[in-house]
Structure formats: structure tokens, C-alpha cells
Amino acid sequence: MRKHPQHSNDxxxxxxxxxxxxxxxxxxxxxxxxxxxxEFQALRCVAEKGPVPMKGISEKMxxxxxxxxxxxxxxESKGLVKRTAHRRDRRATIIELTPKGVAVQERxxxxxKAFMQDALKVLTEGEQRNLRxxxxxxxxxxxxxxx
Numbered sequence: 001m002r003k004h005p006q007h008s009n010d011x012x013x014x015x016x017x018x019x020x021x022x023x024x025x026x027x028x029x030x031x032x033x034x035x036x037x038x039e040f041q042a043l044r045c046v047a048e049k050g051p052v053p054m055k056g057i058s059e060k061m062x063x064x065x066x067x068x069x070x071x072x073x074x075x076e077s078k079g080l081v082k083r084t085a086h087r088r089d090r091r092a093t094i095i096e097l098t099p100k101g102v103a104v105q106e107r108x109x110x111x112x113k114a115f116m117q118d119a120l121k122v123l124t125e126g127e128q129r130n131l132r133x134x135x136x137x138x139x140x141x142x143x144x145x146x147x
Contacts, residue, residue, distance in 0.1 A: 022119075029115055033108045038063075038071055040112070043080060043097065043105040051096035053086065080104055 023037075030040050038061070045060045046052055058068040072095055075081040080101035086092035097105060120128055 025119075026112065026115065029111060030108065033104075033111070035104075035108060038067075039075055039080075040108060042068070042071055042075060043101060044109065046081060046095055046097050047102070047105045047109070051084075051094045053092045054095055055092065057095060075101070 027037060030037055035043075041061055042057055045057050049056060049060075054065065054068050054072060057072075058065045061068070063071075072081060072083065076083065079098055081095050082098055084094045084096065086094055123131065
């Protein structure tokens, strides 16, 4: 078995620790807004794509259609999204934001963006670019190694 140098473990620990901190801190921000991370992700998906089939949301979020159904039920009960039948495909349901959903999504996205910008301000613009490039390179490599 090949041994990994200690610095590789340090990199893995740094990535893992940063990810955990990001999830915890952003989760607290979302919780204060009365929202879960999946709810926020679904609202962002619909805001970015406009009216979208539920299948599109499940693909973007990498979750099953059954999971999306429950999530959309919750968002609909909060008055943030509405369902409509697809004009040409009766099996498909289109999800779109309500006016309240637009307002909530914009407010929470603004707070989330401010949170992330505040977190990143410890890095120079060059360091942020390098971090982005390195993370994208790592993400691509990990994705290719699966398939």
C-alpha cells in the first residue's frame, strides 16, 4: 500500500474542516431565515432557471425525484413555489416561484452572498482565484476518477 505524505493529510483535513465550518455557519444563517439548506438550494435553482420541471431540480441537486416531491411540498406549504402542469407532458410538473418566493429567495441569497464575501475577505483576489482554480481542478479530477 502506498503511503501518502503528511501534507496530503493536512490538505484533506483543511478541505474537510472548511467544508464542515461552511455547512455549520451557513446552516445557522439559513435556520435564522426559517429555511433548510435543501429548501434554499431548490429556491435558488428555480430562481436561476425560471419555471422548471421537478426533474430539473432533482438533477441539479443530485437527489431523487421522491426527495424533491417532499421538498416542493414544504416550499409550497410556505407559499414560496407553485406547481403547474406541463403544457405538453402531463407527467411533468413545472415549479415556479411565487412573488413571496422571489422575495424570500432574493433576501436569503443576499444574506448568503454577504456571508460568503465576508468569509473570503481574508484572501486576496489572487488567492481567491487560485483557490477557485485549485478546487475546480480537484472537483474535475474527482469526477473523472468515478467514471
